[in-house]
Amino acid sequence: MHCFFLKNIPEPGTVTQLEKRERDHLFKTLRCRPGELLKLCDGNGVTATAEAAADHTVRILTRGVAERDRIEVHLFAALPKNAKLDALLKPATEAGVTSITPLKCRYSVAEKSSIPERWYTLLEEACKQSGNPFMPQLNEAVSVSEALGYCQANNFQVFFGAQHGDYLMPQDFADAPAPQKLAYMVGPEGGFDENELQMLENAARGITLGKYIFRLENAALAGISYLYTTARAGAVLREKNL
16 A cells, blocks of 8 residues: 655545645556545654545545654764765665754865755655654754753753764663653764764764774664664663563
């Protein structure tokens, strides 16, 4: 069953219309006919099943609200070469990341002055493909010091990739109360400079993903998955000990 994006999903029984891009894909590209079923999501946790109706509309059949994951991972990543986060946005969404914030680093490429509309489209597509009902929040670029200040103010546990860092264990998260707010910081392909690295070492925990160097996009995805998996295993340990 194909999934489509609709910002405001109405109550069951309502007949509504998808936005033009989604509507054209459903009825022109896929040649959907009245009575065929489809899924809907709004990126804020609301999902629905619907059926195609007459005049290129859809009728809502069921509507539900998903529960947010009690483990949040917030990604802070320097922009890859050519200032393109495109290759990272989709897999980060599929991995379940809560927010994505570009990092302004000494050795990173120049950040964009505003968030491109294309990035939101990529996040929508990733939600539809993966079944993730929550679209990550996209934030304006910040410096490493600004990112650390934000994480401290919001009680985030902060981690960053370090070739000789620690290996995380489920026990590291077993005593942490839910919800857990984790932040992962990924530097540019030239690495963090000495000042940035010093700030991270003072306020965050360096973790290793292996003995070799990752491309930025791969380091981000590996770190997100590593944190989620280990934190969830820690939650299982906590529940067993209660």
